[in-house]
Amino acid sequence: DTGVSQDPRHKITKRGQNVTFRCDPISEHNRLYWYRQTLGQGPEFLTYFQNEAQLEKSRLLSDRFSAERPKGSFSTLEIQRTEQGDSAMYLCASSPRTSGAYEQYFGPGTRLTVT
Amino acid sequence: KNQVEQSPQSLIILEGKNCTLQCNYTVSPFSNLRWYKQDTGRGPVSLTIMTFSENTKSNGRYTATLDADTKQSSLHITASQLSDSASYICVPGGSQGNLIFGKGTKLSVKP
Numbered sequence: 001d002t003g004v005s006q007d008p009r010h011k012i013t014k015r016g017q018n019v020t021f022r023c024d025p026i027s028e029h030n031r032l033y034w035y036r037q038t039l040g041q042g043p044e045f046l047t048y049f050q051n052e053a054q055l056e057k058s059r060l061l062s063d064r065f066s067a068e069r070p071k072g073s074f075s076t077l078e079i080q081r082t083e084q085g086d087s088a089m090y091l092c093a094s095s096p097r098t099s100g101a102y103e104q105y106f107g108p109g110t111r112l113t114v115t
Numbered sequence: 116k117n118q119v120e121q122s123p124q125s126l127i128i129l130e131g132k133n134c135t136l137q138c139n140y141t142v143s144p145f146s147n148l149r150w151y152k153q154d155t156g157r158g159p160v161s162l163t164i165m166t167f168s169e170n171t172k173s174n175g176r177y178t179a180t181l182d183a184d185t186k187q188s189s190l191h192i193t194a195s196q197l198s199d200s201a202s203y204i205c206v207p208g209g210s211q212g213n214l215i216f217g218k219g220t221k222l223s224v225k226p
Contacts, residue, residue, distance in 0.1 A: 035216075042119075042204050042216030043159065077127075091158050104214070106158030 005109035006092050009019045012113045013082055020078045021110045025094030033104060034067055034076050035091040036060065043091055049075060050097075063108060117142045120215035121205050127223045132195055136220045138188040138205030149206040150179050152188045153219065159204060162190070195224045 005024045013019050025032050030051055035043035046065070047057045051072040061067075062081075069075040080085055089111050093104040118141045127132050132170035140148070147166045163172045163179040165188075171180045176193045190203055202219035 040218065042206075042218050044216070047215065089156075093158075103161055103164060106160070109156075109158050111156070 004092055004094050004105050005021055006090075006107040006110050008110055009108060010111045010113075011072045012115065015082055015084060015114055017082055018078065018080045018111065019082060020076055021090055021092075023075045023077070023092030023094075023107060023113075025074070025092070026096075026105055028096070029094035029105075030072075030097040031102075031104075033091065033093040033095075034075070034077050037089040037091055038087075043085070046077075079112075082112075084114050087112055087114045117215045119142075119205055119207060119215050121203075121217040121220050121222060124218070125221040125223070127225060128195055130195060130197055130224050130226050133191065133193050134195060134222065136190045136192075136203050136205075136222070138190075138217060139218075140186050140188070140205065140207040140215070142207040142209065142215050144209050145183065145186075145207055147208045148179075148188050149179050149208065149214070150177070150188075151204045151206060151216075152219050153202045153204060155201070161204075180193075192222075195222075197226060200224045 007022045033048040034046040037043040049069040064080045066078045089109045091109045093106045095102045095104045120139045122137045149164045150162045153159040162177050165172050165181045167183045178191045181188045202221050204219040205217040208214045
């Protein structure tokens with residue numbers, strides 16, 4: 001399978017714990033995006049990387065959230081001191097760097113439940 | 116303020132019937148518009164992507180239209196199948212790659 005993969009697919013954690021999610025993009029895709037999606041809503045942009053550089057962060061990304069893409073390949077999203085409001089599906093997407101309208105390919109998501 | 120409004124919120128149709136989903140958007144700057152299909156609990160899958168200069172694009176039984184002047188788009192599904200049951204999300208995008216996702220239309224196709 002050469003699509004975007006995410007790990008874990010599901011995570012249940014207690015409030016106050018830290019969690020880390022991993023995303024492996026499609027090979028040689030320069031751009032990597034993180035989104036958050038709650039029930040009944042469309043995905044909301046969190047942040048994106050061009051290679052290893054984090055180029056944009058949404059105001060949704062509080063200081064408890066941090067994302068990295070150390071070698072320009074896989075990425076991690078860490079949430080510290082989780083809150084119940086963090087419960088959501090966290091989606092990762094990647095895209096090649098092409099001119100014009102380029103495609104974003106989504107992974108299956110990590111569903112986080114904070115109890 | 117960037118906004119995307121999709122209608123209807125939900126729709127039930129019988130297998131084999133056609134349907135049209137609507138999208139009105141206010142996104143600036145505007146560069147392109149995508150339609151995604153999202154099955155429950157899965158990531159979105161791209162159906163079509165149109166630049167601002169394109170009026171229509173087809174992908175099998177899916178046909179998207181775009182009127183950049185009135186800021187409206189539609190997705191027409193022909194001869195619906197049970198597997199078309201999903202949420203369909205309209206996503207206008209800016210030139211720098213920022214995507215604004217609508218809430219989606221939840222389509223249920225019944226036998």
